[in-house]
Amino acid sequence: MVVSSWHEQRLNTVEFLIKSAQHLQVSPIVKYSAFSFFADRFFSSLPTFIQRGSSSSWLLKPVTESTLQLFVLISLWISTKIHDLKPLSVASLKALADKSIKEQHFTNRNFLEAEVLFMQVLNFEIGTTNIVFSILEELWIQIKGVAKVGELINFEACMEIMDLLYEKEKTTFLYRSPRSLAASILVVSYVMTVPKQRWEFPVLAWVNFAASCKEEDIIKMVTEILNHVLEPS
Incomplete structure (x- = not known):
């Protein structure tokens, strides 16, 4: 499903983040740091990032609802790396993706590629002190x-x-x-x-x-x- 409008998909991805945070039983600081990364910054910066041609990744050609859901999981993953002594594993994220993301199958390698791409869109700025x-x-x-x-x-x-x-x-x-x-x-x-x-x-x-x-x-x-x-x- 190609994303026809950022506005149409925003609610879906926000709800997916809430449900994923609940399923993964992350702490509130992890959940809201992920919100800050994805909803406040990544989602709004992605169109400009694509227009600049900053990446040739297949994940952005085109952007699909499944891809956005993958990036939601990446935001939670990065957040646990910052706040938790034992971050989420790729295996736990992939298990959730296999269960929740119906239209696309993502491999472990896809998660690693998506993490790098996510960080690029954020310009590698992942501070959480001012959330x-x-x-x-x-x-x-x-x-x-x-x-x-x-x-x-x-x-x-x-x-x-x-x-x-x-x-x-x-x-x-x-x-x-x-x-x-x-x-x-x-x-x-x-x-x-x-x-x-x-x-x-x-x-x-x-x-x-x-x-x-x-x-x-x-x-x-x-x-x-x-x-x-x-x-x-």
């Missing part, structure tokens, strides 16, 4: 240290919000401001999961200080997130 998840987790730990109400903020809800924002293409621009987005997600989770009678903590002022963000940016982003989170399916 939304890392900042969000740090803020969550900090707020629990300064206020008892911090214990009531549901971090699972924070991750569900992140997944939803990745699934909705029109909200992916929010990931361009990782600190503001992390702070805003924490505020949204506070509003949605902390009982109203416990809202005495000035969470907005605190995240402005802790994340070094402007209050108007946080308010605008929180509003944007709530509009999409509460949007009817």
Whole structure:
């Protein structure tokens, strides 16, 4: 199946990443680093990379949905190499690919070739210190240290919000401001999961200080997130 539109395939690959991360039982930092690699950078950079003729690889001639799914697995593989003492093996990735990718059979050699190609598209830049998840987790730990109400903020809800924002293409621009987005997600989770009678903590002022963000940016982003989170399916 040739990819007819990047927009048509984005949701499919994001959902494939979520399901693959769950199947492989990777940690949240691995999952969201993979999201950063694939959804934030690789997917948006690939068209330009192809137009420049930067590679003659058969994997890009043409790009298929199966190929994009392979690159999703590569993003998870690279992420485990960064964050895990025991990274995912090619065998485990290939087993998942054989089960989940129906229209193309990929060999071990294909995985190695795809990894090199993936790194080329990313220009070999695979830093993860400034991804939304890392900042969000740090803020969550900090707020629990300064206020008892911090214990009531549901971090699972924070991750569900992140997944939803990745699934909705029109909200992916929010990931361009990782600190503001992390702070805003924490505020949204506070509003949605902390009982109203416990809202005495000035969470907005605190995240402005802790994340070094402007209050108007946080308010605008929180509003944007709530509009999409509460949007009817």
